[in-house]
Amino acid sequence: MPEYDFSQPQRQSKVGLILIFGTALFHLVRNLWVVVIYFLVREVDRQIMLLTILGLFVVLLLTLAYSVLAFLNFKFHIDEKNREFVLRKGVVSTDVINIPFEKIQQVNFRRNLLQRLIGVYSVVIETAGSQDKEIEIKALFQEKANELSERLMELKEAEIFGGREDLEAAAEESPEKATFKKPKWEYHVSLLTLIKLGLSSNYLRGVGLILAFYFTLRDQFMLDEVFPNEIPGQQEFVEKSSFVFIMGLLLFGMVITVAETVIKYYDLNLKQFHESLQVEMGLRNNTKVNIRSSRVQMLEVSTNPVQKFLDLYTLKISLASSQDDLEKSRIKMPGLSPEVVKQVQKFIFKQESSEKVTILPHKIVLWRKFSRGSIPAVLGLVVGFIFQFPTLLLGGLVSVYLILLSLYNYFYFQRLKLGLDKDILVKTSGLWNRKEQFLEIYRLQAVSVRQPLWYKRRGIVNLTFHSAGGDISFNGVRKKEVTPLVNFLMYRVESIERSWM
Amino acid sequence: MDPVRSGDFSNLEVDVASLPQYEQVKLHSLSKKYLLKLHINTSISLTFFMGGILVASFFLAGYQLIFWLVFGFFVLLFGWSYYNNYQLAKRNGYGLRERDVIYRRGFIFEKVTVVPFNRIQHVSVERNFLDKLLNISTLKIFTAGGSGSDVNIPGLPPETATALKEEISERISGHA
Structure with a gap:
């Protein structure tokens, strides 16, 4: 492997020029396609045609010149003396961006389709600074x-631990370097798995996507004129066709869901190195992220009964983000086998969780969920009486609904659980979409105990555990039972001098 | 960075009973001027609504009943608001322990948040126009947990707010 010297200002790989030019062209075409169509459809006289082609040619040349300049002026290097990464860019004015090593959060790779074709990667440096x-x-x-x-990651680490004379880290350094190239384990999610995953997910999402697409289309092109709403014909025909329509929609939703899953998670690949977990995925926008266990704030493992049967589990990892946009810093990895989930958990927590204390919600949670769910039934009854539906049908429907509601809520309630051991908090919830959320106690930022007025008499509270990767709430627990828990958690957080990030 | 001495916690139950209790901390209430501030804010919106209703009443001359219904609704709403303000000012309170800060707020939905000093990112003291008139300050405590765990303590005398800020800053740096 050739040694690269990053201390001198340098440009990107030469093919980068193609990339810049290609991207610029793409934007150009996207903005000008209306003009092109105009010329294609309309008849224009020769002179205007000629002028236009000339104009296009000039624009193309300008774009090329711009791209060349942008490529030439884009230079980066590592300045070890000033402990920072320096990037110069800009065509007309020059931008200089300096990133001190300690501000570097993470270095990731990204690729879009064009970059895939050319065979290059984007290196994305995430910083903690506010400017970029x-x-x-x-x-x-x-x-x-x-x-x-x-x-960069080495320099960042050195910067952070540099102050202390860390012999341990130095000792660890050498074996790590040796094993850096070789992952401890690797896991690849195959195309077949992704298809299975798509088939066992919620199609309603796909249907939603189609509906959203349809409505935007209708708004733009007035589809109503093309497909008039009033189709002449018999009632029977309409009913039959609407049934076919709904089935078709569901089928189409299924296809879309599968396609979305495949495109988003194509080639999902996990590699665990000594210090980090490397996750690569995506067809259209391929990303490669290095996750260090120290940055992981929360972990969520979810599955549904069908996926569980197929051994498909989804992992969601929440990384620390000081901003409020938590969704963005969440990495979702579906289609994992239980063994891999275990491995990742082991990598992140360094130990297995063994729940010692279990807290269950008060029955009031079940009752509240049930009474809220029965509102539609009550409304249905009222409406039914007003419009004088047959009593038998109405009663039957409402009872079936109520029975299903009770069953669902009962089993949902049965699954709700908050577990705690010495180091990890685990919340289990969900009946169809079953999930477990793991939060290491020392990652806690604060704890809130919430109590609506009407819970006071019963001594019931709702708990919220705040972390830098999001909150976990557990509602409707006996105050007497959880006050010691809160005290214990605060004691742990306050007595552990371990950095949460 | 040394790992937790695991031996200390072999038995969760017994240890927990002897831990400091967050519930038993006596909380300091906020300044009386905080209630005044809340009342002023409510009164400002009251004026606007009543003005709106008066104007509307000219147009609704024929619909006496609707007018009185709306009027009654707003009287109840604002009556409730004033009562709520009173309860808030009475109940909201903060407490400082050696290693954390506790803040309780809310009347119907009470919320007690405990933020350890070693998780606080920074503290600031802020005053808006009304605060300046009334000579009170708001202490803002920021954590990495986002808006959910950030704590804003309004209605503090400026000296108290500054003193608290300094005290907390010192304890943060003591932990960092």
């Missing part, structure tokens, strides 16, 4: 990209 949340070097070959990312 991330900077992107768009065209580096894999080896160089790897080298740069490793170098």
